[in-house]
Amino acid sequence: xxxxxxxxxxxxxxxxxxxxxxxxxxxxxxxxxxxxxxxxxxxxxxxxxxxxxxxxxxxxxxxxxxxxxxxxxxxxxxxxxxxxxxxxxxxxxxxxxxxxxxxxxxxxxxxxxxxxxxxxxxxxxxxxxxxxxxxxxxxxxxxxxxxxxxxxxxxxxxxxxxxxxxxxxxxxxxxxxxxxxxxxxxxxxxxxxxxxxxxxxxxxxxxxxxxxxxxxxxxxxxxxxxxxxxxxxxxxxxxxxxxxxxxx
Amino acid sequence: xxxxxxxxxxxxxxxxxxxxxxxxxxxxxxxxxxxxxxxxxxxxxxxxxxxxxxxxxxxxxxxxxxxxxxxxxxxxxxxxxxxxxxxxxxxxxxxxxxxxxxxxxxxxxxxxxxxxxxxxxxxxxxxxxxxxxxxxxxxxxxxxxxxxxxxxxxxxxxxxxxxxxxxxxxxxxxxxxxxxxxxxxxxxxxxxxxxxxxxxxxxxxxxxxxxxxxxxxxxxxxxxxxxxxxxxxxxxxxxxxxxxxxxxxxxxxxxxxxxxxxxxxxxxxxxxxxxxxxxxxxxxxxxxxxxxxxxxxxxxxxxxxxxxxxxxxxxxxxxxxxxxxxxxxxxxxxxxxxxxxxxxxxxxxxxxxxxxxxxxxxxxxxxxxx
Ligand SMILES: Nc1ncnc2c1ncn2[C@@H]1O[C@H](COP(=O)(O)OP(=O)(O)OP(=O)(O)O)[C@@H](O)[C@H]1O
Ligand SMILES: [Mg+2]
Numbered sequence: 001x002x003x004x005x006x007x008x009x010x011x012x013x014x015x016x017x018x019x020x021x022x023x024x025x026x027x028x029x030x031x032x033x034x035x036x037x038x039x040x041x042x043x044x045x046x047x048x049x050x051x052x053x054x055x056x057x058x059x060x061x062x063x064x065x066x067x068x069x070x071x072x073x074x075x076x077x078x079x080x081x082x083x084x085x086x087x088x089x090x091x092x093x094x095x096x097x098x099x100x101x102x103x104x105x106x107x108x109x110x111x112x113x114x115x116x117x118x119x120x121x122x123x124x125x126x127x128x129x130x131x132x133x134x135x136x137x138x139x140x141x142x143x144x145x146x147x148x149x150x151x152x153x154x155x156x157x158x159x160x161x162x163x164x165x166x167x168x169x170x171x172x173x174x175x176x177x178x179x180x181x182x183x184x185x186x187x188x189x190x191x192x193x194x195x196x197x198x199x200x201x202x203x204x205x206x207x208x209x210x211x212x213x214x215x216x217x218x219x220x221x222x223x224x225x226x227x228x229x230x231x232x233x234x235x236x237x238x239x240x241x242x243x244x245x246x247x248x
Numbered sequence: 249x250x251x252x253x254x255x256x257x258x259x260x261x262x263x264x265x266x267x268x269x270x271x272x273x274x275x276x277x278x279x280x281x282x283x284x285x286x287x288x289x290x291x292x293x294x295x296x297x298x299x300x301x302x303x304x305x306x307x308x309x310x311x312x313x314x315x316x317x318x319x320x321x322x323x324x325x326x327x328x329x330x331x332x333x334x335x336x337x338x339x340x341x342x343x344x345x346x347x348x349x350x351x352x353x354x355x356x357x358x359x360x361x362x363x364x365x366x367x368x369x370x371x372x373x374x375x376x377x378x379x380x381x382x383x384x385x386x387x388x389x390x391x392x393x394x395x396x397x398x399x400x401x402x403x404x405x406x407x408x409x410x411x412x413x414x415x416x417x418x419x420x421x422x423x424x425x426x427x428x429x430x431x432x433x434x435x436x437x438x439x440x441x442x443x444x445x446x447x448x449x450x451x452x453x454x455x456x457x458x459x460x461x462x463x464x465x466x467x468x469x470x471x472x473x474x475x476x477x478x479x480x481x482x483x484x485x486x487x488x489x490x491x492x493x494x495x496x497x498x499x500x501x502x503x504x505x506x507x508x509x510x511x512x513x514x515x516x517x518x519x520x521x522x523x524x525x526x527x528x529x530x531x532x533x534x535x536x537x538x539x540x541x542x543x544x545x546x547x548x549x550x551x552x553x554x555x556x557x558x559x560x561x562x563x564x565x566x567x568x569x570x571x572x573x574x575x576x577x578x579x580x581x582x583x584x585x586x587x588x589x590x591x592x593x594x595x596x597x598x599x600x601x602x603x604x605x606x607x608x609x610x611x612x613x614x615x616x617x618x
Contacts, residue, residue, distance in 0.1 A: 133337025140304060140335060141353050141401075142328030156343055232343035232385065239387065 017201050031189075033209060040186040040213065043104055043179070044172050047111040051168060055119035056161065063127035064149045072124050079117025084110045085178050092182055102183040107176070114175060115168040122164025126157030158229045159237040166221040174214045177206075187213060253409060253441035254278040254301060259310035261296050261466070270296045271466030273310070278458075280408075281439040285456035287446055288489075293466030294445040295336075298411050301443065302331045314409065329353055332402030332440075334412040338394050340386040346397050347372075347382040353405040371400040374434065392423040396430075403438075412444040416451065428455055449490060453478065453501055461486055474501055495613055496578060502612060504580050504594055504604055505573030512591055512603035513537055517545060517560040524553050535589040537603070538564060544593050544600045570595045571604060577612065580604045 020026055027033045062068030091106035130153050138148050154161075177188025190206025193199070226234070256276040262269040271293040278284045286294045299305040301312060303324050312319040319327060340349050347368045354364045372382055375396040386394055395415060402410060415431075416424045432455060435442065446452050452459045453474035460471045463485060470482040478498045481487040490497070514537035515524055524536055528550050536553050538545045538560075546564025556562055569587030571580045573596055583592040584606055594601035 131337070131339070131342075133335055133339035134341060135339075136304070136337070137333070137335050137339030137398075137401075138341075140302060140328060140333035141356075142325040143352075143356065144325060152341060230343065232345065232348075235385065236342055236387075 015201055017205055020201050020205055031185075033187075033190075036185055036187050036189055037209070037213065039184075040173070040176050040179075040188075043108065043186065044111070044169070044176055044217075047108060047115055047172050048165070048169055051112055051115035051119050052165065055116050056123050059120045059123035060127055060149060060154055060157075063124045064145070064153060066128075068124065072121060075117045075120055079121065082110075082113050082117075084114050084175050085181075087113060088178065088182055104179065104184055107179040107182055107184060111172050111176060115172050118164045118167040118171070119161075120164075122160050122167075123157060126160035127153045130156045155230070155233055156236075158233050159225075162221065162225040162229065166218055166225075169217050169221055170214050173217045174210065177210050253280040253315060254443065255313040255316075256297070256301075257311040257313065259297070259300060259312065260308050261293070261300060261305060262308045268465055269308070271300070271307075274462075274466050274468055276460055276468065276471060278441055278443060280441050282457040283435060283442040283444060283455055285444050285446055285452035285459045286462060287449060287452045287459060288462035288469075289464060290447070292462040292464050294462060295413055297462075297466060298333075298413055298443060298445055301409075301411060302328050302333055329357065329405060330407050330409065332404075332407040332410040334395075334398050334402045334410070334415045336414040336417055336445075338386075338398040338418070340394060340397055340401070342386055345383050345385055346377070346389070349386065349397055350382075350400045350404055352401055357405055367404060371403060374403075374437075375400045376430070390423075391419045392427060395419060395427060399431075399434075403440075408441060410440045410442045412442065414445050414447065417447070424451075431455055450497065450500070453497060461489060498613060499578035499581060499609065500576050502577045503573065504571050504575045504577065504592075507577075507602075507604065507608055507612060509602045510605065510608055512605065514539060514544075514593075514600070514603065515559065516540070519559060521553065521556045521559055524556075524559060528553060533591075535591070537589075537591070537593065538562075539600045542599050544570075544595070547589055569593065572596070573601060577604075577609050581606070581609055584609075 025032070029035065059068075059072075062071065088106045088110035091109055092102070095105045096102065134152065134156070135148065138152050143152070176186060177191060179186045180188030180192040187206065187209050190202045190209065192206075194202025194204075194206055254276075255278070256274055259271055259274040260269050261271040274293075274297060276284070286297060288294060296305055300307050301314075301319070303319065306320075314322075314327075314331075341352070350368050350371055351364050354367055359367070368382065369379070371377075372379065377393065377396055377400065381389065381393065386397065389397065395418075399412075399415065402412075416427045419427065428451060435455075444452075444455060456474060458471060459474055459477050461469045461477070463469050469489075470477060470486045472482075475498055477486070478490060478494045478501075481490055481494075487494075513527055513531040513533040513535065515527060517538050517540045527533075528536055534550045535547045536550065536559075537547055546566045548559075548562045548564055552562050553559070569583045569589070569592045571583050571592045571594055573594060575583075580592050584590060584604065590606065592604040594603060
């Protein structure tokens with residue numbers, strides 16, 4: 001048995017949820033919500049950053065050269081089936097044996113596997129679905145392959161790529177709390193500690209915090225999307241949505 | 249004069265894994281400043297031929313010369329920028345406004361802002377696009393307008409060569425006719441070297457100076473001016489492709505204004521009745537046409553003329569069946585068929601411009617255009 005190195009959040013039994021949430025000590029300090037939340041956000045950001053760096057360029061290049069159909073299909077299947085908790089758990093002994101320490105490599109890799117399929121698939125399909133005529137016309141005008149990929153294909157795929165980013169980010173944020181059960185901390189600690197102490201306030205409070213962070217993440221991605229995606233691309237998405245809506 | 253801008257020499261394309269070549273040993277000269285139509289049944293290699301000209305498809309063998317220079321020796325991007333290409337699907341960038349679309353090639357060529365704006369405005373004017381439409385997105389335009397933007401984009405950097413792959417395939421017949429007329433007017437001004445692909449023989453003979461008829465496998469069956477093609481098809485395949493009403497199609501190619509002037513049984517109101525009787529006798533006509541101040545004034549039946557003391561007092565019958573110098577002989581024929589006098593009067597901007605008779609049309613058809 002491996003000794004668990006984390007400190008338990010010490011909360012007196014019987015304290016109410018509202019009372020717990022408004023207490024300054026709940027938020028500040030080494031074990032406070034802000035510090036734990038920052039842990040979670042940092043890890044999730046690292047996972048998403050790495051995921052995007054891996055998935056978007058590779059999917060874009062393969063889709064552009066019309067290859068990688070099999071990878072895409074395989075990922076669809078895999079993406080639905082990755083047991084994140086099991087993967088992370090299995091990686092713990094591996095990480096320890098290699099001297100990487102308890103944390104956060106197993107959870108990092110498990111979350112990365114969770115994030116890659118939506119990122120890769122959305123990028124890949126969006127680029128493959130750019131109208132053949134548009135690509136043809138671009139080539140016929142002497143637009144180089146690089147410019148074609150960046151200015152035309154990726155630009156047109158941007159909205160769908162952002163949808164992939166949003167899905168992946170929300171999943172990652174919502175799943176990251178399992179880290180607390182694998183020797184780490186982060187926002188999941190409250191649920192874990194609540195379970196350990198049979199303390200409903202901690203369990204419910206912790207769950208609410210996780211849900212709130214996931215919702216915030218979704219909104220944050222949308223805000224970034226608005227800032228990054230050019231008007232001409234954004235209106236296409238709105239038009240598609242409007243058309244779908246009118247059809248039913 | 250008939251210097252060739254594009255020369256295809258023994259051009260063959262065999263796609264990987266295909267048994268039969270898509271294009272085989274095709275040789276074709278496209279004269280500078282002229283329009284050549286590629287036509288033939290579906291899958292006969294029209295698009296492939298067009299794509300080989302700007303190297304979207306590399307030929308398996310044979311050669312393409314543009315302005316006497318081997319196209320494969322030129323850098324591909326530079327070659328393509330000197331050739332405007334209108335693809336069948338139009339392929340406008342959906343995320344860019346009309347003016348951004350039109351400015352694509354000039355932007356690549358790093359023209360300065362002022363010059364680009366000027367050029368976009370000029371092209372909008374040339375193609376009949378409203379200034380207000382320039383800021384719109386392609387999906388806010390009708391099919392015909394999108395086609396115009398596609399042509400404007402292809403013409404943006406003023407390339408000497410224009411390739412068009414079924415540019416009017418996706419629009420309704422009325423818009424299609426209008427776009428064809430606009431292309432003719434445009435070509436009148438710009439004198440580009442144009443290769444246009446089409447399925448439609450009427451379109452081909454209407455817009456092209458020369459028509460290349462291909463068979464499956466990209467085999468050239470006949471290359472001729474529209475009138476020659478219609479008048480003397482080289483073989484049974486061509487004949488069948490052209491259809492039953494070849495002579496009627498030829499009539500649609502010729503204009504009333506191209507006929508030699510024919511005054512017909514027409515006199516000024518002030519002429520002597522005796523002169524009129526002599527004219528009607530010679531012309532064996534049942535009707536006398538009268539003009540006043542060089543304008544056509546109406547028809548009088550022969551029996552009235554026979555007993556008249558002066559011509560100007562005779563009751564005249566209007567309206568005369570009228571055509572214009574720009575009318576096609578096909579239109580003229582329809583007018584004649586519907587006219588009691590069997591003669592169509594040519595209205596040349598208000599003035600009497602002579603007449604058209606069935607006999608004139610018949611002899612025009614018999615005369616093989618050079
Ligand atoms: N990239 C390709 N790979 C393999 N075969 C091709 C390719 N492009 C065209 N072909 C084949 O070459 C032949 C000629 O095709 P092409 O598109 O040039 O015909 P087309 O005359 O333009 O026909 P349509 O009138 O239907 O547009 C066809 O049999 C087609 O299937
Ligand atoms: Mg074609």
